[in-house]
Amino acid sequence: MTQLPGLVAVVLVSLATLAIGSWGLRVSRTTSDFFVASRTVRPGLNASAIGGEYLSAASFLGVAGLLLTFGAEMLWYPIGWTAGYLVLLVLVAAPLRRSGAYTLPDFAEARLDSRRVRHVCSVLVVAIGWLYLLPQFEGAGLTLAAALDAPRWVGPVVVGLVVLVSVGSGGMRSITFVQAFQYWLKLTALLVPAAVLLVVWAGDRVSGPSATAADWSVPLGDGGAQGLYTTYSLVLATFLGTMGLPHVVVRFYTNPDGRAARRTTLAVLALLGVFYLLPPVYAALGRAYGAEPAASDSLVLELPRLVVPGLVGEVLTGMVTAGAFAAFLSTSSGLAIAVSGVLTQDVTSKRLPDLTAFRVATVVAVAVPLTAALLLPDFGVARAVGLAFAVAASTFCPLLVLGIWWRGLTAAGAVAGLLVGGAGSVAAVGWTLADGSSGWGDGWVDVVVGQPAAWSVPLAFAAMVLVSRATASRAPAHALRFMVRLHTPETVDLDRS
Amino acid sequence: MTEQGSPRRVRVTGPDRRARPIPRTGDIDEASPLGGVYLGSLLREQLWLAARVLGLLTVTVGGLPLLFFLAPGLDDVRVAGVPVAWLVLGVLVYPWLVLLGWHYVRRAERNERDFAELMGEVER
Numbered sequence: 306m307t308q309l310p311g312l313v314a315v316v317l318v319s320l321a322t323l324a325i326g327s328w329g330l331r332v333s334r335t336t337s338d339f340f341v342a343s344r345t346v347r348p349g350l351n352a353s354a355i356g357g358e359y360l361s362a363a364s365f366l367g368v369a370g371l372l373l374t375f376g377a378e379m380l381w382y383p384i385g386w387t388a389g390y391l392v393l394l395v396l397v398a399a400p401l402r403r404s405g406a407y408t409l410p411d412f413a414e415a416r417l418d419s420r421r422v423r424h425v426c427s428v429l430v431v432a433i434g435w436l437y438l439l440p441q442f443e444g445a446g447l448t449l450a451a452a453l454d455a456p457r458w459v460g461p462v463v464v465g466l467v468v469l470v471s472v473g474s475g476g477m478r479s480i481t482f483v484q485a486f487q488y489w490l491k492l493t494a495l496l497v498p499a500a501v502l503l504v505v506w507a508g509d510r511v512s513g514p515s516a517t518a519a520d521w522s523v524p525l526g527d528g529g530a531q532g533l534y535t536t537y538s539l540v541l542a543t544f545l546g547t548m549g550l551p552h553v554v555v556r557f558y559t560n561p562d563g564r565a566a567r568r569t570t571l572a573v574l575a576l577l578g579v580f581y582l583l584p585p586v587y588a589a590l591g592r593a594y595g596a597e598p599a600a601s602d603s604l605v606l607e608l609p610r611l612v613v614p615g616l617v618g619e620v621l622t623g624m625v626t627a628g629a630f631a632a633f634l635s636t637s638s639g640l641a642i643a644v645s646g647v648l649t650q651d652v653t654s655k656r657l658p659d660l661t662a663f664r665v666a667t668v669v670a671v672a673v674p675l676t677a678a679l680l681l682p683d684f685g686v687a688r689a690v691g692l693a694f695a696v697a698a699s700t701f702c703p704l705l706v707l708g709i710w711w712r713g714l715t716a717a718g719a720v721a722g723l724l725v726g727g728a729g730s731v732a733a734v735g736w737t738l739a740d741g742s743s744g745w746g747d748g749w750v751d752v753v754v755g756q757p758a759a760w761s762v763p764l765a766f767a768a769m770v771l772v773s774r775a776t777a778s779r780a781p782a783h784a785l786r787f788m789v790r791l792h793t794p795e796t797v798d799l800d801r802s
Numbered sequence: 803m804t805e806q807g808s809p810r811r812v813r814v815t816g817p818d819r820r821a822r823p824i825p826r827t828g829d830i831d832e833a834s835p836l837g838g839v840y841l842g843s844l845l846r847e848q849l850w851l852a853a854r855v856l857g858l859l860t861v862t863v864g865g866l867p868l869l870f871f872l873a874p875g876l877d878d879v880r881v882a883g884v885p886v887a888w889l890v891l892g893v894l895v896y897p898w899l900v901l902l903g904w905h906y907v908r909r910a911e912r913n914e915r916d917f918a919e920l921m922g923e924v925e926r
Contacts, residue, residue, distance in 0.1 A: 380891040384863065387896060391859060391903050395852045399910070522885035523877050524870050536867045567910065571903045578896030585892040710849055789841050792848065794914035797921045 310623025311452035318490070318630045319467050325483045326471030346481055346559045352572030354481045355556050357488030357631075358639035359386070359573075360580060361437075362444035362602075363690050365491060365632040368581070370604040372588035373596065376521035381536060383581035385543025387574060393548040394570040399563030400709045400791035401554065408646050409554055409701060416708045418781040419716035425723050427651045429700050430551040433693050434644035435674045437550070438637060440689040442678035444602070445633040451603045452626045458679055460633075465675040468637045472645070472667050480638050481559065487635040488576065494628025495583045495605070498621040502590055502612050521592075531752045534759065539691075542758035546694035549701030552639035555646060562795045605629070637671075644670035692730070699726030699761040703769050709791055711770075712784045718773030726765025733757035844917045848910060855906045863895060 346354070364386065371379040406412040409430055414423040445460030453459075471483060526532030547553060560566040584605075590596075591604050594611055606629065609621035648666035657665060700723050707714045707722075733754045753760065773780075781787075870876055870887065879886040 377885070377887045377891060380888070381867075384891060384895050388859065388863060388899055391899050391906075392856065394903050395855050395906055522887045523874075524887045524891050525867055533867060533871050540864065540867070564911065564914075567907050571900070571907050574900050574903045578900055581896065582893060585888065589888075710845070785838065785841070788845070792841065792845055794918055796914075796918045 308453045310619045311626040314623040314627035315449070315453070315463070315630050318627050318634065319463065321486070322467055322471055322483050322631075322634055325486055326480065346561075348560070348565050348569040348572055350481065350485050351556065351560060351565075351569045352576055353485035353488045355484075355553065355569065355573045356576040356580070357484035357486070357491065357635045358552060358556065359577070359636070360488065360491055360632055361636035361690075362441055362448075362629065362632050364580070364584075365495065365629050366444065366448070366602045366605050367690075369584040369587035369591070370602045372585055373591045373604050377524040378526050378532075378536065380524055380585070381539055382543065383577075383584065385540055386547065387577045387581060388544050389547025390570055390574050390577065392544050393553075394567060394574070397548050397705050397709060398557060398566045398570045401557050401705070402560050402566035403563045403791050403793075403795070404787075405790070407555075407558055408643070408650065409549075409551060410647060410651065413704060413708070413719065416781075416784075416787055417714065417716040417719055418783065419719075422716050422719050422723075424651070425720055426701075426704070427647050429696070429723065429727060430647045431644055431670075433549070433697055434551050434640045434647075434670070435677070436689055436696070437552070437693040438640045438644075438671075438674035439677055439681075441633050441637045441640070442675055445630070446678065447602060448606065448626065448629050448633070451606055452622070461675055461678045464630075464633045464637055465671050467634055468641050469667060469671050472638050472641045472671075480642060483638065484635045487631040490631045491628045491635075492576075492580055494624045494631070495580070495587075498609050498624055499583050499586045499590075501617070501621060502609065503586065505613050506590060506593060531749065534752055535756050538756035538759035541762055542691070542695045542698045542756070544698075545702040545758070545762060546696075546698035548705055549697030550693070551643035551647070552636070554701075555643045556639070564794070641667060641670045695730045695733075695756075695758045695761065696727060698758050699730040699765045702762065703765045707766070707769055707773075709788075711773075712788055713773050713777060713780060714769065714784075715773045715776045715780050717776040717779065718769045718771075721772040722765045722769030725768040726761050729761040729764055730757045733761065840917075840920065844913065847913045847917075851906065851909050851913065855902055859899075859902060862898065866891065 410423045410426040413426045442461035445464040446457040449455040449460035526535035610618040645666040653662040
């Protein structure tokens, strides 16, 4: 009986997603529709879609649980995930749109006139995309196991199938509507239960979330200077990593022009800010009611039943389950689009007609991380997301920032930076995942290797600049012309060929 | 951008006889030294603006961990019963980020308008 609201919620969200997706199918006809919704998405709708796509399981379930367990130091995750959009707005948004490219590899190739850079970027997009898809599928398995007592493989398979159908049939145009819908669904699914629970809490006269553990209100990691390093490295990875996430970047090409791209980003900042006010409410209420969830990720799912037992609690649980499921679906869809876009352009379109190529690429983009999620059910959800951010910050962030603002970037410099940043961050976190502790240097080695962004990002920037300087004679001849296109407002009538 | 639907009604008129400024975009299209100067001025303006906004972000939000590290007494400060860390990091940061972004968008659009006017085009 207790599984009924959750089951209803999951079925409803899946049906709504498929219905909106198939409605979008009727208005999607061309390849341009599939990849960039023919570049006609207005800022309001596009911002909702970006918000819907971006707020993954980590935001919907993970943050509240981490806050309950570790306290205020975890507030840096939502702050970084939001501030990343400010950095993106300031450095990247409008020029990226004006570059007129479909994907990150397209941008790199157009800017640097090099197939080699393009291939390195394509590999990185697929790697980051799959790294980020894996925890979405695993989170779905955990959620359905908690809400419905389903076996762990059910969640990944259901999410994978729904994503496959909605992305493969409608492409970017239909997914825009699906994701805009899912932002508002997620916000409602977190806001309404939070409001009800707060009213109940005010009536219950339970004591406030008093900080019984002294450091619950310390916004720093443990261990003095090591905590400070960890916090700053996390801040750097999230502030700079957002612009390098493939599913975020691909949405910017759907704006009509550079100005709209900026306004979209500003709206995203506001939408994320509103959403991230809610997880601390769940954490505080969880503390006030002494919640001790089995896994910290399930706090949001278990809190309603704990505070209001009975029918109301069941209905509220159904709501948050719906929101969580929407979170898996929308983030996975966005990542599947981004990965399959790159696979289509670089692999399948050489052998197959346009739409078939996109659909085959989508199947591959979903099947690989799905298989990995089924084979490795305990990969560590939060770690994989952190790795994705660190890798994106150490590779695509320097490429975008230098490519947009510095005429002197060369193809050799870009490849050097991508390899140094990518290898450094992947090796560091891979080491941590595999081993976890060396015990060298009072634990400093583990801390520095465990949060690589603070050194891998500057290293990647340095490699790009130094190697570009050394190969300055091979700077692409059209660099100035390309920068003109990136920075000139559309109202100025230029030759934009 | 409005390709769908029926074509828009267009009023047919004779050629515009008023003197029209000659657009200076040719210099930019041909990547002449003068074009480089025009673009350089826009690029510097926008980069300087970006640096100012990012600097503000670094000092305010980026300074918070250091502040709490150097002044551990702040952990116990409460405003209306809420620990100040939760208030600042959980609530106040977000309107501040939106304000910074809003400021940036306004100034960036103004820079672009100035540039468009310099190019001899009036904004549509």
